[in-house]
Amino acid sequence: MADNTTIKDAVKARYQAVAQAQGASCCGSECCIPDASVTDISTGYSARELSQIPQEANLGLGCGNPTVLADLRAGEIVVDLGSGAGVDCFLAAQRVGERGRVIGIDMTDAMLERARENAHRGGFTNVEFRQGEIEDIPVDAGTADMVISNCVINLAPDKAQVFREIHRILKPGGRFCISDVVSKGTIPVAEREDMEKWAGCIAGSLPKEEYLDIVRRAGFVEIDVRSEVEYDYRKTDQYSLASVTVTARKSKGLA
Numbered sequence: 243m244a245d246n247t248t249i250k251d252a253v254k255a256r257y258q259a260v261a262q263a264q265g266a267s268c269c270g271s272e273c274c275i276p277d278a279s280v281t282d283i284s285t286g287y288s289a290r291e292l293s294q295i296p297q298e299a300n301l302g303l304g305c306g307n308p309t310v311l312a313d314l315r316a317g318e319i320v321v322d323l324g325s326g327a328g329v330d331c332f333l334a335a336q337r338v339g340e341r342g343r344v345i346g347i348d349m350t351d352a353m354l355e356r357a358r359e360n361a362h363r364g365g366f367t368n369v370e371f372r373q374g375e376i377e378d379i380p381v382d383a384g385t386a387d388m389v390i391s392n393c394v395i396n397l398a399p400d401k402a403q404v405f406r407e408i409h410r411i412l413k414p415g416g417r418f419c420i421s422d423v424v425s426k427g428t429i430p431v432a433e434r435e436d437m438e439k440w441a442g443c444i445a446g447s448l449p450k451e452e453y454l455d456i457v458r459r460a461g462f463v464e465i466d467v468r469s470e471v472e473y474d475y476r477k478t479d480q481y482s483l484a485s486v487t488v489t490a491r492k493s494k495g496l497a
Contacts, residue, residue, distance in 0.1 A: 246399040249440050250375070253397045254350055256441035260301060261327065261352035286310060286421075287329075295332040296360040304392035305443070305485035306421025309333040311468050312489075313417075317341040318387035321411060323376045323404070324348060324394025328357035328369070334390060335369045345386075346371040347379055377403045381411045389418040393485075396423045396447045397440065405460035415494040418462075419487065424450040426472070427481030447483060454488070462490035 286307030292300060303326050314320065314337035322331045325346025335344045348354050348371065357371045374380035376391075377400050389408045398404050408418055425447040439445035448456075450467070457465055465488065472484040 244435055244437065244440075248437065249397075249399045249446070250349070252437035253441045256438075257303075257326070257350050258352045260303070261350060261356050287333075291333055294336065295329065296364045298356065298363070299327045299329040299332055299360045301327050301329070304329070304421060305423055306392060306469065306487045307333075308390040308392055308419040308421045308487060309337065311487055312337075312388055312390055312419035314338055314342075314388060319385060320344045320388045320390060321379070321381055321386045322346045323379070323389065323391040323408075324397070325357060325371060326353050328360045328371070330390055330392050331357070331369050331371075332360070332364060332366055334388075335366050338368070340368060342368060344369045345381060347374050347376060347381070349373065349375050377407060379407045379411055383410050384413050386411045387413055387416050389416070389420070391418075391420045391422070393422060393443060395420060396443055398446070401448065401453070402456050402460065405457055405462070409460045409462065409492055412492045414492060417489060417491045419468075419489045421485060421487045422453070423447045423483055424453050424486050425481050425483055426450070427478075429481050444483065450484070450486060453486075457488065457490055461492065463493055465490040 309330055314334055316339040318338045319342065320334045320338060322344065325331050325348045328346060331344045331346040338344065346357055354371050354373055361369050372380050376398055389412060395401055395404050423443045429445060433439050434445045436445055454465060467486055468489055469487045470484055472482055
């Protein structure tokens with residue numbers, strides 16, 4: 243498989259271009275839903291939710307709506323991995339309220355710039371955005387009540403390290419709610435080596451049971467697949483892709 247740097251460079255270039263394109267999404271022949279508009283691919287977001295945040299925050303990059311299933315509470319600290327232009331951060335910010343805080347993490351300069359502009363435009367004073375990679379999250383250990391992420395961890399070369407980092411930054415008893423893409427069947431080696439397919443949420447996807455095993459080995463408990471939707475359009479003779487939303491918790495006795 244391609245080395246980690248090559249994969250990260252390909253992902254960064256793809257989403258830098260998305261962020262710089264006005265009103266564009268990642269979607270096309272190699273992404274979540276083909277030939278779809280930003281509105282069409284906002285699966286899981288209600289019209290009411292989208293009306294309450296800056297329109298420019300929704301680039302149509304997700305495969306679910308983790309804030310709906312996250313059971314966010316007033317005053318909580320939430321970390322969003324791969325926050326993009328901020329759509330899930332702003333939805334979470336409304337749920338945690340003025341006493342809460344949301345921290346968006348993204349490695350792409352243009353995404354961070356766009357997200358900060360959206361925060362200013364929407365008057366979100368309880369949201370901040372930090373530059374960093376999700377394998378090395380720039381958040382202190384034991385500080386987050388909840389971690390969310392939307393169609394991002396499949397892009398990471400070292401998913402086990404991502405979940406170890408999530409475990410590190412959560413408080414004892416802290417939770418995560420993550421929407422992501424998993425595979426069923428075997429993705430051919432040639433496609434695994436295709437950087438366009440890595441950046442398009444295909445080549446980096448793992449089989450669901452392997453994905454959940456990584457979560458278990460990171461130390462999480464109460465792991466639950468809350469939703470699962472298979473993408474019919476992406477089926478081949480060898481594999482298909484599905485969107486899953488997974489929740490889990492860090493044990494209360496762990497520091």
